[in-house]
Amino acid sequence: MNILETKNLDKHFGGVAAIDQLSISIEKGKITGIVGPNGSGKTTLVNVLSGFFPMSGGVVIFNGVELQKISAPEVASYGVTRTFQEVRLFNQMPVLDNILIALTERNVVGALFKKHNALHLARAEELLRKVNLWEKRHEMAGNLSYGQRKLLEIARALAMNAEIYLFDEPFAGLFPEMTKIVVAVLKELRAEGKTSVLIEHNMDLVRELSDHVIVMDGGELLAEGKPHEVLAEKKVIEAYLGE
Amino acid sequence: MAYLIHLAILISIYAILGLSLNLVVGYTGLLSGAQAAFYGLGAYVTALLLVNSGWNFFLAMLVGILATGFIAVLVGLVLSKFDGDYYALASLGFGVILYSVFLNWQNVTNGPLGIPGIPRPNFFGFTFADNFSFLLLALVFVAIVYFVSRFIVRSSFGRILKAIREDEKAIQIFGYKTIYYKLTIFVAGAMMAAVAGSLYAAYITYIDPSTFVVNESIFIVAIIILGGLASLRGSLIGAVFLVLLPEFLRFVGFPDEVAAQMRQAMYGLLLVLLMLYRPQGLVGEYKL
Numbered sequence: 001m002n003i004l005e006t007k008n009l010d011k012h013f014g015g016v017a018a019i020d021q022l023s024i025s026i027e028k029g030k031i032t033g034i035v036g037p038n039g040s041g042k043t044t045l046v047n048v049l050s051g052f053f054p055m056s057g058g059v060v061i062f063n064g065v066e067l068q069k070i071s072a073p074e075v076a077s078y079g080v081t082r083t084f085q086e087v088r089l090f091n092q093m094p095v096l097d098n099i100l101i102a103l104t105e106r107n108v109v110g111a112l113f114k115k116h117n118a119l120h121l122a123r124a125e126e127l128l129r130k131v132n133l134w135e136k137r138h139e140m141a142g143n144l145s146y147g148q149r150k151l152l153e154i155a156r157a158l159a160m161n162a163e164i165y166l167f168d169e170p171f172a173g174l175f176p177e178m179t180k181i182v183v184a185v186l187k188e189l190r191a192e193g194k195t196s197v198l199i200e201h202n203m204d205l206v207r208e209l210s211d212h213v214i215v216m217d218g219g220e221l222l223a224e225g226k227p228h229e230v231l232a233e234k235k236v237i238e239a240y241l242g243e
Numbered sequence: 244m245a246y247l248i249h250l251a252i253l254i255s256i257y258a259i260l261g262l263s264l265n266l267v268v269g270y271t272g273l274l275s276g277a278q279a280a281f282y283g284l285g286a287y288v289t290a291l292l293l294v295n296s297g298w299n300f301f302l303a304m305l306v307g308i309l310a311t312g313f314i315a316v317l318v319g320l321v322l323s324k325f326d327g328d329y330y331a332l333a334s335l336g337f338g339v340i341l342y343s344v345f346l347n348w349q350n351v352t353n354g355p356l357g358i359p360g361i362p363r364p365n366f367f368g369f370t371f372a373d374n375f376s377f378l379l380l381a382l383v384f385v386a387i388v389y390f391v392s393r394f395i396v397r398s399s400f401g402r403i404l405k406a407i408r409e410d411e412k413a414i415q416i417f418g419y420k421t422i423y424y425k426l427t428i429f430v431a432g433a434m435m436a437a438v439a440g441s442l443y444a445a446y447i448t449y450i451d452p453s454t455f456v457v458n459e460s461i462f463i464v465a466i467i468i469l470g471g472l473a474s475l476r477g478s479l480i481g482a483v484f485l486v487l488l489p490e491f492l493r494f495v496g497f498p499d500e501v502a503a504q505m506r507q508a509m510y511g512l513l514l515v516l517l518m519l520y521r522p523q524g525l526v527g528e529y530k531l
Contacts, residue, residue: 050416076418090409092529093402101406101417104399108423111400160417 003028003063003195004049004080004164010057011041011048011219018044020219021058026164026212029193031186033200033210033227037240041219042199043085046166049197050082051075063163079163083170085199087149089156091142095133098141098152099124102159127155131181147178154185164195171202183209203231215239248374252446254486255381256439259388261466261478263435268464269472269529270396271428272408274331276460277318278436280341283455284311285437286444287345290358293445300364304441308434314341315433319426326411338457345452357451361444371445381442385479388435392475395431404428405473408529469517471527480525488513 004026011019019041026032034042047053049060051072060067062078075081090098103120105111128134131151136144141152150173157165170182186209189196200206206213206227213230215222217239223230230236264278285307292303318337325333345352352358364371364380371377395401406414407421415421444450462485470481489510497505523529 052412072412072415073418073420075416082416084413088410088413090406090413092409093405097402097405100399101402101414104402106418108400108427111403111424112395112398115397115399115402 001028002026002061004197005061006045006049006058007061008058009045009048009055009060011044011053012056018219019048022216022219022221023058024214024221024224026195026197028163028195029190030211031190031196031198031209033198033206033213034216035200035203035206035213035231036216036222039218040216040239042216043168044219045216046082046168046197046199049075049166050080076160076162080166081157081160081162081164082166083150083153083157083168085168085172087146087153089141089149089153092140094138095128095141095144095152096124096137098156099127099159102156123159127158130158130185131155147174150174151178151181154182158185162194164197165189166197166199168199169201170198171200171205179205207231245374248378250486250490252374252378252381254482255378255385256443256446257463257466257482257486258385258479259439259442260436260463261470261482262385262388262392262475263432263439264463265467265470265472265475265478266392266395266404266428266435267432269467269474269477269527270401270404270408271425272411273322273326273425273429274328274334274464275322275429275432276331276335276457276464277338277341278432278463279455279457279459280338281311281315281433281436282440282443282459282463283345283450283452284314284341284433285440286450286455287352287358287440288437289441290361290444290450291351293361294358300362300441300445301366304438307441308437311437311440312430312434315430316426318433319429322429323422323425335457335460338460342452342456345455352452355451355453357449358444359449361448361450363448364445377446381446384438384442388438389475389479391431391435395428396473396475400424400427408473465514467524469514469524471524471529473529474524474527477524477526484525 002025007023009019009022036042044053048055051070051074060070062080065078100116100120103123104116105114125134128137131154133148133152141149144152154170171179186196198209210227213227214224215230215236222239223233223236260278260282267273267275288307288310289303292298292306293300322330322333346354371380403419403424407424411421466481466485467478469484471477489506492506492509
């Protein structure tokens with residue numbers, strides 16, 4: 001069953017087509033790897049799916065709901081969340097607050113009269129322990145190392161308890177121990193029946209984790225299928241390495 | 244002593260203005276240049292109701308706060324289309340527009356001649372006629388504004404404001420419609436500035452448009468940057484510092500013929516040095 005689809009999706013920047021008539025399907029409860037050379041439109045796709053960029057044409061279907069326009073604040077209501085290629089934390093706020101912001105009240109009036117409760121704190125502790133950051137909970141997020149910031153962003157996404165996670169290069173710049181944590185997170189999400197879209201350049205990790213791989217090139221779908229088969233295709237290798 | 248009480252009243256008024264603007268600039272990251280206009284709006288509405296209609300000060304102040312809040316909703320809705328430098332510029336534009344209204348709507352505001360004869364507040368027969376009693380009244384309002392601000396910044400709402408300041412687009416991913424938060428705090432800040440305006444009008448007993456110029460907005464911004472952005476204590480300390488600094492410079496002993504200019508130059512130099520060596524302000528936690 002597909003939880004996310006795009007049909008003839010376009011994203012143009014002026015005359016440049018960053019995404020060109022892209023039609024893909026993401027299966028529920030699986031990890032779908034999206035690979036492709038730099039500039040192939042992977043991050044643009046995530047930005048469109050998360051409402052960061054308006055789409056130029058086509059439709060996106062979340063859980064059967066067809067959308068021709070996506071705004072960032074509405075994405076959460078479709079059960080979608082994301083991380084960023086360049087980490088975007090609330091740097092001058094403590095680590096704990098970065099998590100609590102994803103757990104607490106969204107309503108303006110409600111937010112005035114509530115801070116957070118024991119359940120929110122317990123969930124935040126669970127998530128921060130998962131990424132080994134509980135001891136750093138009172139530090140400003142901007143003071144963490146790059147890898148720790150990446151992990152915090154992943155923990156913040158997990159706090160959303162979403163159905164679809166869009167991970168944009170979550171392993172970039174991580175030490176091996178940190179990589180293991182993120183691998184465990186992705187496998188755990190799959191075990192819970194959650195859907196992950198994984199944009200990644202490390203092909204070993206893509207092979208290890210992905211149930212399905214989509215290859216993009218020049219904003220178009222180049223190939224898709226089982227990781228071992230797709231990544232061995234001549235046109236995919238050529239797209240990465242050149243003719 | 245009368246001089247010290249006068250300074251303390253001015254500090255109280257600027258402390259309220261600092262608190263009000265720190266919610267908008269320090270906590271939310273919206274560099275607003277319209278605060279003096281809301282200060283003026285509160286002052287004018289209160290003054291007009293006191294002088295023309297003989298209302299009680301506290302009722303007039305309440306209407307001034309509500310009227311300012313209403314105008315702030317309209318201004319805030321337009322400003323919500325902007326961010327960053329454009330927000331600052333557009334808010335300054337609104338400041339200029341409101342100043343022009345104070346200056347040119349002569350039938351109502353009496354234009355550049357201003358409104359004289361504003362009575363001092365009266366509370367169940369007790370008139371705050373002497374400056375010491377007025378100082379106590381001003382301090383009560385400082386305390387109210389401070390605790391309301393503290394309530395806001397310590398709630399989830401306050402945490403959301405900080406997140407908007409840090410990365411508005413990123414927080415939207417978590418389902419926050421940031422426009423409502425930005426508008427709410429902008430209006431709350433404007434209403435607090437109106438409190439300061441009402442107090443100013445009743446204290447000086449005369450207002451004219453020259454008090455509510457764009458320079459005044461810049462002065463309030465200086466209070467919160469020097470005191471400390473995203474710090475309520477910083478707003479209070481900034482007000483004390485910036486009101487007292489020029490007064491201290493009176494006693495430096497510059498030659499009479501250049502005293503005024505030297506004081507201005509010293510004042511500017513001290514601000515530059517502070518920003519060089521203490522960019523987060525005297526007690527601030529946040530750097531622009």
